[in-house]
Amino acid sequence: MDINKVSLFAGFLMALFIVSCKGDRTSQNAVFINPLANPQDGPPAGNPADAGTIGGGSGGAIYNDGNTMTLKILGTLIEKNKVNAYGSAVFFVTNDHTGDIRIDNSVIRNNTGGSWYPSYPGISMHSDTKCVVTNSIIE
Secondary structure, eight states: OBOTTOOEEETTSOOEEEEEEEEEEEEESOEEESOEEOTTTSOOOOOOOOTTSOOOOOOSSEEEEEEEEEEEEESOEEESOEESSBOSSEEEEETTSOOEEEEESOEEEOOBOOBOOSSBTTEEOOTTOEEEEESOEEO
Protein backbone atom coordinates (compact mmCIF):
# COMPACT_ATOMS: atom_id res chain seq x y z
CA MET A 1 0.00 0.00 0.00
CA ASP A 2 1.55 3.27 -1.08
CA ILE A 3 0.13 6.25 0.72
CA ASN A 4 2.36 8.63 -1.20
CA LYS A 5 -0.53 10.93 -2.10
CA VAL A 6 -1.45 11.62 1.53
CA SER A 7 -0.91 15.35 1.73
CA LEU A 8 -2.51 16.94 4.78
CA PHE A 9 -4.44 15.69 7.78
CA ALA A 10 -5.58 18.48 10.07
CA GLY A 11 -8.21 19.19 12.69
CA PHE A 12 -10.72 16.38 13.18
CA LEU A 13 -9.83 14.41 10.06
CA MET A 14 -8.92 10.75 10.60
CA ALA A 15 -5.29 9.87 10.97
CA LEU A 16 -3.77 7.12 8.86
CA PHE A 17 -5.29 3.90 10.15
CA ILE A 18 -3.93 0.52 9.03
CA VAL A 19 -4.98 -2.70 10.71
CA SER A 20 -4.24 -6.38 10.14
CA CYS A 21 -2.23 -5.87 7.00
CA LYS A 22 0.98 -7.34 5.64
CA GLY A 23 3.63 -5.66 3.52
CA ASP A 24 5.05 -2.17 3.25
CA ARG A 25 3.28 1.07 4.17
CA THR A 26 4.81 4.38 3.11
CA SER A 27 4.07 7.92 4.19
CA GLN A 28 6.03 10.23 1.92
CA ASN A 29 5.99 14.02 1.92
CA ALA A 30 2.94 14.06 4.19
CA VAL A 31 1.86 16.36 7.00
CA PHE A 32 -0.06 15.06 10.03
CA ILE A 33 -0.99 17.97 12.28
CA ASN A 34 -3.47 17.87 15.14
CA PRO A 35 -5.60 14.76 14.53
CA LEU A 36 -7.09 13.45 17.76
CA ALA A 37 -7.04 9.75 18.56
CA ASN A 38 -9.52 10.36 21.34
CA PRO A 39 -12.99 9.04 20.55
CA GLN A 40 -14.58 11.60 22.84
CA ASP A 41 -12.85 14.58 21.20
CA GLY A 42 -12.43 13.32 17.66
CA PRO A 43 -12.39 10.16 15.55
CA PRO A 44 -11.31 6.85 17.12
CA ALA A 45 -8.02 5.46 15.86
CA GLY A 46 -8.31 1.79 16.64
CA ASN A 47 -7.95 -0.44 19.67
CA PRO A 48 -10.63 -2.86 20.76
CA ALA A 49 -12.81 -1.30 23.42
CA ASP A 50 -12.14 -2.27 27.02
CA ALA A 51 -15.20 -3.14 29.08
CA GLY A 52 -17.18 0.02 29.74
CA THR A 53 -15.29 2.13 27.17
CA ILE A 54 -15.89 3.11 23.56
CA GLY A 55 -12.37 2.13 22.44
CA GLY A 56 -9.89 4.10 20.39
CA GLY A 57 -7.26 6.45 21.70
CA SER A 58 -3.99 5.27 20.11
CA GLY A 59 -1.97 6.38 17.12
CA GLY A 60 -2.22 10.16 16.95
CA ALA A 61 -1.08 10.32 13.32
CA ILE A 62 -0.45 6.70 12.30
CA TYR A 63 -2.00 3.52 13.71
CA ASN A 64 -0.40 0.36 12.28
CA ASP A 65 -1.26 -3.14 13.56
CA GLY A 66 -0.75 -6.53 11.89
CA ASN A 67 2.04 -8.93 10.94
CA THR A 68 5.21 -8.87 8.83
CA MET A 69 5.17 -5.24 7.73
CA THR A 70 7.41 -2.25 7.23
CA LEU A 71 6.30 1.31 7.93
CA LYS A 72 8.29 3.97 6.04
CA ILE A 73 7.96 7.58 7.11
CA LEU A 74 9.79 9.68 4.52
CA GLY A 75 9.93 13.47 4.37
CA THR A 76 6.98 13.66 6.73
CA LEU A 77 6.00 16.12 9.46
CA ILE A 78 4.07 14.67 12.42
CA GLU A 79 3.30 17.21 15.13
CA LYS A 80 0.71 18.41 17.66
CA ASN A 81 -1.13 15.08 17.76
CA LYS A 82 -2.87 13.94 20.92
CA VAL A 83 -3.82 10.53 22.32
CA ASN A 84 -5.21 8.98 25.46
CA ALA A 85 -3.59 5.56 25.19
CA TYR A 86 -0.46 4.80 23.12
CA GLY A 87 1.59 6.39 20.36
CA SER A 88 0.97 10.12 20.33
CA ALA A 89 2.62 10.18 16.89
CA VAL A 90 2.80 6.52 15.79
CA PHE A 91 1.34 3.28 17.12
CA PHE A 92 3.13 0.32 15.48
CA VAL A 93 2.59 -3.27 16.54
CA THR A 94 3.46 -6.37 14.58
CA ASN A 95 1.87 -9.23 16.45
CA ASP A 96 4.51 -11.69 15.20
CA HIS A 97 7.37 -9.23 16.04
CA THR A 98 8.69 -9.28 12.44
CA GLY A 99 7.97 -5.70 11.34
CA ASP A 100 10.19 -2.65 11.26
CA ILE A 101 10.01 1.13 10.97
CA ARG A 102 12.16 3.34 8.75
CA ILE A 103 12.13 7.09 9.29
CA ASP A 104 14.09 9.38 6.97
CA ASN A 105 14.13 13.15 6.48
CA SER A 106 11.16 13.56 8.83
CA VAL A 107 10.21 15.59 11.89
CA ILE A 108 8.17 14.09 14.73
CA ARG A 109 7.64 16.57 17.58
CA ASN A 110 5.24 18.15 20.06
CA ASN A 111 2.90 15.15 20.22
CA THR A 112 1.22 14.65 23.59
CA GLY A 113 -0.37 12.02 25.74
CA GLY A 114 -0.09 8.30 25.86
CA SER A 115 2.61 6.03 27.14
CA TRP A 116 4.69 2.98 26.14
CA TYR A 117 7.62 4.63 24.38
CA PRO A 118 10.52 2.14 24.63
CA SER A 119 12.84 3.92 22.18
CA TYR A 120 11.55 7.20 20.77
CA PRO A 121 9.13 9.80 22.14
CA GLY A 122 5.71 9.55 20.54
CA ILE A 123 6.33 6.17 18.89
CA SER A 124 4.76 3.14 20.57
CA MET A 125 6.21 -0.18 19.44
CA HIS A 126 7.52 -3.44 20.86
CA SER A 127 10.95 -3.06 22.44
CA ASP A 128 12.34 -5.53 19.88
CA THR A 129 10.97 -3.62 16.86
CA LYS A 130 13.78 -2.45 14.60
CA CYS A 131 13.50 1.29 14.01
CA VAL A 132 16.05 2.94 11.71
CA VAL A 133 16.10 6.74 11.89
CA THR A 134 18.18 8.87 9.49
CA ASN A 135 18.32 12.64 8.96
CA SER A 136 15.29 13.13 11.21
CA ILE A 137 14.23 14.91 14.38
CA ILE A 138 12.19 13.02 16.97
CA GLU A 139 11.41 14.90 20.17
